Amino acid sequence: MTGEVGRESDAAIGPLVYIVDDDEDFREEMVFGLSRLGVNVRGFHDAAALYRAYAATPSDIVILDIGLEGEDGLSIASHLRSSQSVGIIMATARGSIDDRVGGLSTGADAYLVKPIDVRELAATVVALNDRLDRSRASAPPPVPQWALVEGGWVLTDGLGHRLRLTTSEQRFLDRLFLERGQTVERRALVEALGADVYDFNYAHLDTIASRLRRRAQKCDMLLPLHAIRGQGFAFTE
Structure with missing residues (x-):
């Protein structure tokens, strides 16, 4: 067998664990042993198989x-360490100090040297998962990084949410982004819309802002767009 090995018992709870090892006997022994101890584990023989499953x-x-x-x-x-928040355990026959230091420096959270008892591996998984859970619980919530992309026609919060803008919304936000965090006067926003400042219903700016907030909310985006009474609008972080 050279592909994926997987065991998912009804008793398997806790973290999802992937093990990558091209030694089929060792891989199957660890998958079987970990699953018997209640770990939800799947085995893979190389990087390509891991990446397909991980994606x-x-x-x-x-x-x-x-x-x-x-x-x-x-x-x-x-x-994995450069782009993902994932626990990494090295389980290898390479046991020299240089190998250990290299593995930990590369991003491993733990380093075990073969032969490895499955109970030690399971205990390492549990301890690492507990540490990761505490870290995730104490981590501050992600901060939106607002930007206009695709030529200014798409608003993104940097957290995976995107909103395609109408012409008026694009011009409105583009002007606000030029002075982000500052109040932009209503007159300047009307000019950005390409309208006549002397022949424009200024209440239409409130309509644009209100509609923009509603559409963004439907995309799970909370816009830091604020109306400043008697002055204009501001887009803050």
Whole structure:
């Protein structure tokens, strides 16, 4: 068997764990043993198989051998650590101090040297998951990074939410973004819309802002767009 090994028992709870090792016997032994201990675990033989599974369903913890065929475990750890919040455990036969330091420096949270008892591996998974849970619980909520992209026609909060703008919304926001955090007078916003400041219903600015907030809310975006009484509008962070 050279592909994925998976065991999902009804008793399996807690974190989702992926183990990557091209030693089929060791991989199957760890998958079987961890699943018997209640860990939700799936096994893979190389980086490509891991990445395919991870793209579909990211795991909480990844257990890596270093000496894999193709992309090695250190490279995988570096890749995962650079873009993902995931626990990483090295489980390898390479036990020198240099190897340990290299693995931990690359991003591993724990480093185990073969032969490994499955009970030790399970305990490491549980301890690491507990530490990650505490870290996630104490981490501040992500801060939106507002930007106009695609030529200014799409508003994004940097958290995965996007809103395609109408012409009036685009011109309205573009002007506000030029002085982000500052109050932009209503007259300047009317000029940005390409309208005549002497022949414009200024209440229409409130309509644009209100509609923009509602449409953004439907996209799970809370706009920091504020009307400043008697002055204009401001877009704050």
